[in-house]
């Protein structure tokens with residue numbers, strides 16, 4: 001068996017609270033993501049999905065347990081993992097092009113090669129005509145596309161995405177999902193994708209981890225055996241899709257009810 | 261018939277909608293109109309003898325005083341001396357407030373170190389420091405700088421700290437994923453993102469420095485706009501007092517405007533929050 005790309009072993013996260021007991025955000029959570037796999041993490045709001053992802057990114061310290069990437073323990077952020085955030089994280093004083101190039105600052109890639117990489121990745125997300133635009137001239141969907149290009153430009157081994165389309169309207173969201181599907185089907189970068197949108201998770205993933213309400217643990221692991229390549233329209237109609245959707249929704253629903 | 265222009269009802273101008281832009285001429289006109297009403301009231305009050313001119317001289321008397329001061333050169337001397345004091349006092353304050361504010365906004369250690377002290381001094385009135393500063397520094401310009409510094413610094417440093425703190429955490433986090441060190445992030449991301457806010461802080465604190473000018477020139481000065489006002493009070497030269505106040509107001513307005521103008525030029529990327 002190959003070493004997993006990402007391995008989360010019995011990880012706990014406690015946030016200290018002013019008074020009283022610490023808040024347990026993630027409790028004894030274990031999961032793996034294999035190389036070239038697309039895995040989603042779904043669960044009710046506030047269950048610790050973002051916290052889990054940020055720990056994998058090395059941006060949030062782990063209270064207990066261990067996270068490994070390619071078998072090596074994670075101690076901090078690194079260029080082997082690209083991160084796309086739920087909020088807009090473009091640098092507003094840089095153009096689209098400069099934003100993408102910023103990610104290559106420490107890559108050691110030479111200047112002429114950088115130009116090429118930036119251009120290629122803007123084309124990948126369909127924004128080559130907006131290279132000179134400022135972020136405040138872009139729509140929300142376009143901003144997230146730049147963020148994706150920026151996270152991919154230094155060719156990370158793995159992409160960590162925290163509800164990247166959460167703030168977008170339904171139509172834009174659909175287009176972005178298709179874009180991500182196409183990008184992923186072309187190069188199969190390993191992805192860990194956080195969402196609370198069940199259909200999005202099924203459409204995109206090979207596997208889905210369903211989390212419990214806080215404190216977040218893994219409640220179920222579901223294999224999505226839908227054929228690839230997938231596309232929004234066809235896949236949504238597939239009866240296996242409908243069944244999976246019902247299954248995952250009922251798992252989350254029971255959690256929300258217990259918590260509420 | 262297809263080409264016949266459709267009569268559109270003339271759009272009614274809505275001046276009082278929440279956060280709605282209004283035509284520029286109304287916006288500017290209202291501001292000028294308000295000042296005009298003020299001046300007109302002043303004119304009426306004084307020209308019909310409702311108030312004694314010891315208390316409120318007429319606009320003409322103030323105008324005459326202005327002409328007199330321009331011709332004698334007193335105005336330029338006073339304005340020059342005051343501008344110089346303000347600039348040095350404010351720059352001194354800024355020189356310390358910027359690095360200390362940046363440290364406080366980024367490192368909890370420095371916030372913990374400085375904030376209790378700053379909060380304490382912040383509530384001490386700058387006027388109360390006049391006797392002390394004279395005792396320590398004498399009566400020359402360095403004493404004026406000290407008063408301007410005391411009046412400005414302790415507020416400015418806290419504002420700079422806040423400017424730095426408003427930089428979104430995710431912007432910092434994402435920079436870490438590109439492999440930047442914390443110092444690189446501090447310089448390339450945090451300071452860059454905080455700059456427009458810092459620029460606004462400069463504008464606001466320079467305005468405060470103007471208000472401390474009179475305090476700084478309260479005693480032991482022989483030139484300056486604030487000094488001219490204080491001296492005029494002794495001789496009941498009310499028109500000189502009013503002129504002095506107006507000149508300070510106008511100079512303050514000009515510096516404010518210059519900062520606003522340069523803000524738009526320097527930071528066109530700032531998202532306009534409507």
Ligand SMILES: Nc1ncnc2c1ncn2[C@@H]1O[C@H](COP(=O)(O)OP(=O)(O)OP(=O)(O)O)[C@@H](O)[C@H]1O
Pocket residue numbers: 015016023025043044045046047048049050051052196214
């Ligand atoms: N820095 C922090 N300090 C204290 N508590 C925190 C912190 N960050 C997160 N939490 C708490 O941890 C829990 C999990 O938060 P997290 O953001 O991971 O949830 P989530 O699953 O991503 O939710 P959502 O779907 O709404 O984004 C929440 O109860 C939250 O209040």
Ligand SMILES: [Mg+2]
Pocket residue numbers: 049050051086162163
């Ligand atoms: Mg979240």
